Amino acid sequence: MVTGDVVGLDLSCGLLQDNIPxxxxxxxxxxxxxxxxxxxDFNYSRIPSEFGLLSNLTRLDLSSSSFSGQVPFEISRLSKLVYLDISENHSLRLETPVVEGELQVLNLRGNSQLAGSFPKVNWxxxxxxxxxxxxxxxxxxxxxxxxxxxxxxxxxSSNNFSGSISSSLSNLKQLIELDLSRNNFxxxxxxxxxxxxHLSSLDFSHNQLVGPIPSDVSGLQNLTTINLSYNRLHGPIPxxxxxxxxxxxxxxSSNNLSGTLDPYMFAKLKSLKRLNVSHNSLSLSTAVEFDTSLEEILRNQNNLRWLDLSDNKIHGHVPNWIPETVGKLISLKILNFSRNNLTGFIPSFLKNLMELESLDLSWNELxxxxxxxxxxxxxxxxxxxTGKELKNGIFKMICGDVMLWKQHFLCSA
Structure with missing residues (x-):
């Protein structure tokens, strides 16, 4: 403090309380x-305008520290600032620009009082x-x-943005992650x-989007996550x-997608860990296709953890897949075939899924x-x-000594 030559100061998690005088x-x-x-914990005090005196600041992190009130205009004068994190303070307001100079990172997440239109700032x-x-x-x-x-x-994500998704986003050629989920688009x-x-993650879920899924996604070879669930999209999966x-x-999941799903197309998705196309109107056209082509999907899914095909129009027998296929599914944890039109017997291959934690076969004719x-x-x-053999078996599982059951059961009387 004698020379004032300090260039870095980290007081995070420092048990600081009350306001900064x-x-x-x-x-x-x-x-x-x-x-x-x-x-x-700065006890919902205001961010001091004196931060504007620190003209050489390049990084300022005030996150999760219980500040409230208006973000001071003086912060926008910090022309060397490249990193500003004021997230998770919950009671901050933003009525003046904070994005000027050469700012590279701006984090306002979790400040629910920043209500109103998106700020028109000098980006x-x-x-x-x-x-x-x-x-x-x-x-x-x-x-x-x-x-x-x-x-x-x-x-x-998780704002109240409305209107259509701007086509100007196509200009953002460096994007790695795009998350517009939980809004009213x-x-x-x-x-x-x-x-x-360069896009790796795309999430448009929980909006009110309609129409078909665009077909111009084939160039997104770096994409690892795509989530379009809980919208009103219709038509086939391109x-x-x-x-x-x-x-x-x-x-x-939870769209109005229809058409016949060709399971062979999934065979190339060898890195897939989670597949959820439930609550649509998708179908596999015949029992033969279900037996052979779904087997082909699963033979190639070394990493699959979650498979949910529930509430569609899949019909026919669940096949007894060959051991080679079952061996590839040893990491499967969640399997849901419920609310389809499956018939026949519950396949014996299930006994090999030793990591399976959740199994839902309900509302079929198995x-x-x-x-x-x-x-x-x-x-x-x-x-x-409603099968008689199934009911007798469930009774023995619950009341007998076959194994120590810790399951949460949902079954018909």
Whole structure:
């Protein structure tokens, strides 16, 4: 403090409390470049405007520290600031620009009082991370956001954004993650993906989007996660999606998708860990296709953990897949075939799924035995499976000594 030559100060998780007085010696450090005050408790006091005196600041982290009130205008004068994190303070307001100079990272996540329209600020052309998740913003997304050519992470989930998704997002050629989930976006998904070749994660779930899934996704070879669930999308699943060979999470549940699903297309998705196309109107056309082509899917799924095909129009027998196929499924933890039109007997291959934790076969026309070898099961649903052999077997499982059952049962009387 004698020389004021301190350039970095990390007081995160420092048990600091109450407010920061305006005459604090903190503001007498003119050479300070990095300041971290995160995870303290400033008792909902205001962010001091004296932060504007620290003209050499490049990184400022005030996250999760119980600040409230207006973000001071003086912060926008910190022309050397490249990193600003004021997330998870919950009671902050933003009425003046905070994005000027060469800011690269702006994190406003979890400040639910930042209600109102998205701020019309002097955006930094260097901005690469913009996180305003759960910030209470509403209104239409500004078309000008497409001018942020350096953006790599655009995270806008859990706000009240409305209107259509701007086609200007196609200009963000450096994007790695795009999250617009849990908003009120309407209209169709624009054809915007041709230029987004670096995209790894795409989440448009929990909106009110309609129309078909765009077919221009085949160039997204770096995509590992796609989530379009809980919208009103209709039409078939475009074949171009099945060219995304690095997919690990594929979520299309709770839409109005229809058509015949060709399971052979899944064979190339060898990295897939989670597949959920439940609550649509998809079908596999015949029992023969179900027996042979679904087997082909699973033979290639070394990493599959979650398989949910529930509430569709799949019919026919569940096949007794060959041991080679079953061996590839040893990591499967969740399997859901419920609310289809499956018939015949519960397949004996299930006994080999030793890591299976949740099994739902309900609302089909299946009979047979639930394998007692499934010692990892914690959830089992056989609602509306009326087979006599199945009922007797369930009774023995619950009341007998075949194994120590810890399952949560849902079954018909």
């Amino acid at each position: 305006s005459n604090s010696s903190l503001f007498l450090l003119p050479h300070l470049r990095n300041l971290n005050l995160s995870f303290n 930094s052309n260097a901005l690469s991370v913009l996180d305003v998740s759960s910030a209470g913003f509403s209104g239409e997304l500004l078309y000008s956001i497409g001018n942020l050519k350096s953006l790599r992470y655009l995270l806008l 309407i209209g169709q998904i624009p054809n915007m993906f041709t230029n987004l070749t 074949s171009s999606i099945f060219k995304l060979v690095n997919l690990t999470q594929f979520e299309l 009979d047979g035995k639930i394998p007692t070898e499934l010692t990892s099961l914690t959830y089992l649903s056989v609602l509306e499976l």
